[in-house]
Amino acid sequence: MPDDYLQRPPNPGQARVLKIGAWLVTVLVLVLVALMRKVNFDLPGGQRLDFLPPIHAALNSLAAIFLVLAVVMIKRKNIVAHQRFINAAMVCSALFLLCYVAYHFTTPETKFGGTGAIKVVYLILLVSHIVLAAVSLPFILLTYIYAYTNHFVDHQRMAKWVFPVWLYVAVTGPICYLMLRPYY
Numbered sequence: 001m002p003d004d005y006l007q008r009p010p011n012p013g014q015a016r017v018l019k020i021g022a023w024l025v026t027v028l029v030l031v032l033v034a035l036m037r038k039v040n041f042d043l044p045g046g047q048r049l050d051f052l053p054p055i056h057a058a059l060n061s062l063a064a065i066f067l068v069l070a071v072v073m074i075k076r077k078n079i080v081a082h083q084r085f086i087n088a089a090m091v092c093s094a095l096f097l098l099c100y101v102a103y104h105f106t107t108p109e110t111k112f113g114g115t116g117a118i119k120v121v122y123l124i125l126l127v128s129h130i131v132l133a134a135v136s137l138p139f140i141l142l143t144y145i146y147a148y149t150n151h152f153v154d155h156q157r158m159a160k161w162v163f164p165v166w167l168y169v170a171v172t173g174p175i176c177y178l179m180l181r182p183y184y
Contacts, residue, residue: 022141036104059096064170
């Protein structure tokens with residue numbers, strides 16, 4: 001990436017359009033997530049997507065790793081590597097979301113079978129994961145848009161808050177999967 005990248009002026013028109021897109025994507029995703037337990041589609045030929053949960057966990061794990069590497073790279077002032085790792089985390093999170101929605105629209109829900117304290121721990125992790133994933137989505141997109149449109153002050157300001165929440169969501173997803181795995 002050339003050094004002039006940081007010197008380019010912010011692009012408010014592009015940012016405005018992308019922000020609208022981010023909010024539309026957020027609403028669409030939240031509607032899909034709300035519907036996925038109420039609507040069920042049968043796949044042709046009796047095909048099943050029950051192989052996806054470990055892929056969900058792997059994609060979330062990769063997103064977490066890429067997020068940590070992105071922070072390491074920006075602290076080292078390696079903007080190109082930072083951008084690449086953030087792009088990789090975005091791709092992993094987007095693929096996760098697509099697979100997750102497809103899985104839950106086509107596969108019956110798996111219930112956690114544990115009891116007592118472990119069930120409480122699971123439910124706390126699961127509820128916090130779901131709530132923070134929903135709340136963080138538009139802010140992840142906005143933080144990305146601020147960097148993409150050269151609004152670096154806004155990007156840095158938001159990234160300080162968005163990064164730990166996104167990382168928490170990316171880490172707790174695989175933990176919830178591992179806790180639920182015996183019941184699939």
